[in-house]
């Protein structure tokens with residue numbers, strides 16, 4: 096297969112971890128007889144510096160032309176203490192999601208037996224956790240009308256959802272549940288919000304098209320609790336944009352393997368794959384960041400964007416091997432040898 | 448002092464746990480020479496059954512006339528699987544908050560050394576946690592305009608805040624921080640929401656009036672993570688209604704002492720005190736529910752509504768004693784003797 100992949104390294108540790116994912120992807124491609132063309136493009140603070148825009152039109156064109164997008168991380172401390180800055184890296188993220196139509200953010204949380212001790216939760220609570228959130232990513236209060244009134248003394252934001260938006264996301268959830276444990280949880284606040292009632296209504300209507308999937312409906316506050324108490328009681332969860340923002344981040348820390356968690360943002364045409372960790376500026380340029388989340392995001396890309404399951408499995412197998420053999424960066428070294436970011440990447444590529 | 452307290456027992460275990468708080472309050476009043484008049488009134492499913500309304504006008508009048516409101520719990524499973532039911536117990540809750548102007552929900556999360564093993568978190572993560580959330584309770588997306596458009600195919604909810612609403616809540620937060628560790632965290636989503644930017648702006652302006660308080664600003668998704676990772680790094684947190692709904696529930700389960708957590712909802716005139724646990728219908732009528740959260744809510748009432756610190760301390764002391772001596776309900780019995788709800792209440796009243 097010929098694979099044309101847009102490569103958005105972004106800020107902070109983005110470029111370093113992306114480099115390793117490129118090495119590993121190239122190794123997989125060589126092994127299975129594919130040919131990858133990488134199309135690098137600017138995003139985030141790097142793009143603001145170069146062209147004054149966090150998601151420039153040229154970058155968008157590169158993404159649209161590609162078969163998939165591999166993304167590092169964006170964000171720079173220079174913008175952090177200045178919420179009123181005119182141009183901010185995050186705006187690039189939101190613009191990218193909207194322009195590429197990345198409507199479904201797929202965020203798995205699973206455990207690695209060798210890392211379970213790193214979880215803030217007790218072992219018996221976290222063991223066996225393997226859940227996945229589908230967060231709606233291009234609607235809701237993120238993209239509704241907002242502004243000020245009454246002489247700047249009143250502010251408002253509007254959360255809006257259409258039935259079609261909910262249905263599109265929900266169908267992905269049902270399909271994913273069918274491929275997993277056939278359990279789907281719809282997370283909303285239907286006891287208060289009209290948009291949540293639309294969500295619930297729409298999902299309820301879809302139930303009969305997926306009779307093999309068992310659907311439950313839970314309020315967002317209850318889920319925020321149960322994620323800490325019994326995370327392994329969940330399988331697939333679907334939810335709207337803002338609830339998803341909060342809950343996926345909460346879920347990401349319970350496993351103790353946050354530095355290893357990949358994600359996908361699915362669009363109708365193009366999809367994007369990225370580690371869930373941020374740009375981690377303190378570590379930038381030091382060749383110490385853990386590249387595994389980005390490498391595992393590449394695995395999701397092979398599987399989801401290209402339908403290449405064996406290639407994805409080959410990546411996951413070599414990642415597990417690196418963990419088992421202790422070829423890991425300092426965050427996982429536990430007193431053993433700490434490998435450099437680039438050394439881990441080289442080792443993975445060689446052992447694929 | 449003459450104390451006139453509205454007594455809203457509500458549904459499920461509400462009446463049972465309220466009974467114990469009444470016994471303990473009466474014992475404290477007798478000891479310190481106060482005279483309590485209890486004014487019972489209907490709320491929740493109980494009120495729907497009696498008069499077709501979850502927060503009847505007569506109940507409101509009783510609350511307005513009282514010096515404070517002591518509240519049990521509302522909610523009944525009969526309404527749970529029917530989100531479209533015309534009248535629901537939760538509506539009573541929202542109406543009560545709005546009509547009584549209960550603008551600040553105070554939700555502490557702290558640990559009891561003897562219960563720390565019950566936390567889903569590892570001991571070293573949860574030890575020493577003592578934080579308090581101030582959740583705005585009468586504004587935001589809970590009370591904004593909502594509806595359907597486009598032939599019922601689009602739903603919307605509006606989140607609105609005025610500077611005055613934010614300031615009122617924030618001042619309570621600053622004052623509370625001054626009485627504690629002088630650390631205040633403002634939780635928002637200012638990188639996306641206009642209402643959050645108003646929050647941040649308003650809090651920033653107040654900073655100079657409280658120079659002894661160290662203020663930090665964190666995004667709601669980051670707080671959802673850090674609450675699980677390092678809960679003891681927080682002191683006072685202020686936030687808007689919906690974020691508060693999610694985060695206070697998340698915070699409530701980390702300590703392992705959810706059944707013991709009290710709360711207050713402060714108004715300009717009247718304030719309300721209630722356990723954070725729900726109506727727990729499975730246990731209703733069995734005399735097995737843990738009354739300590741309600742008893743500790745009564746302690747908050749003496750302290751906050753009446754300024755009676757010694758009385759509050761007396762209640763907290765006797766609660767600690769009951770825990771130390773194992774005079775506890777089955778949820779805390781750990782293989783030891785399980786006392787009945789009413790027995791715990793009797794013991795507390797006698798030992799005050």
Ligand SMILES: CC(C)[C@H](C(=O)O)[C@@H](O)C(=O)O
Pocket residue numbers: 185188189340638639668
């Ligand atoms: C940076 C921010 C706008 C973004 C979001 O809220 O979606 C981030 O938190 C995320 O989850 O990707």
Ligand SMILES: CC(C)[C@H](C(=O)O)[C@@H](O)C(=O)O
Pocket residue numbers: 286287316537540541692
């Ligand atoms: C029952 C519901 C409307 C309510 C809320 O969302 O405020 C509850 O979750 C709470 O936190 O008291």
